[in-house]
Every structure is written in C-alpha cells, then in structure tokens.
Amino acid sequence: MGKNIILNSTEIKHITKRIAYQIYETFVDEKVIVIAGISKNGYEFAKKIAEEMENISSLQLVLCEVIIQKDNVFAPIQTSLQPTDYQNKGVILVDDVLNSGATLIYGVKHFLNVPLKKFKTVVLVDRNHKKYPVKVDFKGISLSTSLQEHVEVIFEKENDVAFLTN
Incomplete structure (x- = not known):
C-alpha cells in the first residue's frame, strides 16, 4: 500500500490563503459570516480558513462545527450553533475531501x-467521483483518482499533509 503526498504543508x-x-471577495458586503466545518477534518480546515481571514x-x-454521521447520513445533523445563529447570514460549508458528494450534499x-x-461550499481536495450533483464553489485542487484510491488529509499544527493511498 503506497502513500503519495499530493499536498504538503506549504501548499x-x-x-x-487563496x-x-x-x-x-464573495462576502465583502457582509458584516458576519459563519464558517461551518464538517467534523473532524472539515472543521479543522474551517478553523485554518478563519485564521487566514482574520488576517x-x-x-x-x-x-460552527457540523456533525454528520458519515456511516448514516440520514441521521439528524447536529451543529455547534443554533439555527437562529446562522439565520439570514452568509454561510460557508467546509470539508476536507469531496468523494461521492454525499456528506457535502x-x-x-x-x-x-x-x-x-x-451559501457557498469549500473543499481542499475534489476527487471528481461525485455520486450526487453537488458543486463546490471554492476548492484547493481537483484530483482524478481511481475508485480504489483514497485521499487522506492530516492536519497537525505546522505539518499538514494530504496523501493519496491505494
């Protein structure tokens, strides 16, 4: 089983930042925006985006942390905010990898x-294997992979990395 680095920490x-x-640029006219990250890695990526935006x-x-049971996407979704906290605001939904599109949709x-x-969506890696018609508004990279390959993102302080494994 090989691991190939597709994105290093600097990338x-x-x-x-991009x-x-x-x-x-998209939300420049807003006063408040909600950056909602899908738990776990999507939320970590959302925090990194928020840090850059503060600069x-x-x-x-x-x-906002969005908790979706990836093994049971029909289970009720939980968020760290109440719906009134994001009502009538700009919202960005963030995840690390877009595989089939189920979690994001x-x-x-x-x-x-x-x-x-x-409302806009963000992913770090778009794998181009969508099962659902979901479009990402902002993405780090698009990656054409085989269905047997897996993209793994690890967020660690100053040593973030994205791997492609087969």
Whole structure:
C-alpha cells in the first residue's frame, strides 16, 4: 500500500490563503459570516480558513462545527450553533475531501432549512467521483483518482499533509 503526498504543508497553507481571499471577495458586503466545518477534518480546515481571514478582513467570523454521521447520513445533523445563529447570514460549508458528494450534499440540505443570505461550499481536495450533483464553489485542487484510491488529509499544527493511498 503506497502513500503519495499530493499536498504538503506549504501548499495547504497557500491554498488556505487563496480560499480565504476568495471567500472575502464573495462576502465583502457582509458584516458576519459563519464558517461551518464538517467534523473532524472539515472543521479543522474551517478553523485554518478563519485564521487566514482574520488576517485579511474585518468581517466577524463565527465558527460552527457540523456533525454528520458519515456511516448514516440520514441521521439528524447536529451543529455547534443554533439555527437562529446562522439565520439570514452568509454561510460557508467546509470539508476536507469531496468523494461521492454525499456528506457535502446532506450538509447543504441541513442549512437549507433556514433562510440564509448567501451559501457557498469549500473543499481542499475534489476527487471528481461525485455520486450526487453537488458543486463546490471554492476548492484547493481537483484530483482524478481511481475508485480504489483514497485521499487522506492530516492536519497537525505546522505539518499538514494530504496523501493519496491505494
């Protein structure tokens, strides 16, 4: 089983900064935006994006953790915020890897139950194997892989890395 590095720490930092600028340009007219990260790695990536955005904008950023049971996407989705906390605000839903699109589309569906001003999606790696018609607004890289390959992202302080394993 081989592990190939597809993104090193420097590349992930660069991508995070680029995505932060793209989000800022899209939400520049807002006062408050909610950055909702899908637990675990999506939330870690959301925190990194929020850190970068704090350096470049005066927007008030609210972090939200979105808990989706990936083995049972029909289970109720939980968030660290109440729906009234993100109602009529701009929301960005963040995940680390887009595989089939199931997790992201169920996350999107959850947020559609509340009126929002604007809604966008972010992933670090888009694998191009979507089972669902979900589009990502901001992505780090697109990667054409075989179905047998797996993308793994590890967020560790200053040693973030994304691997492709087969």
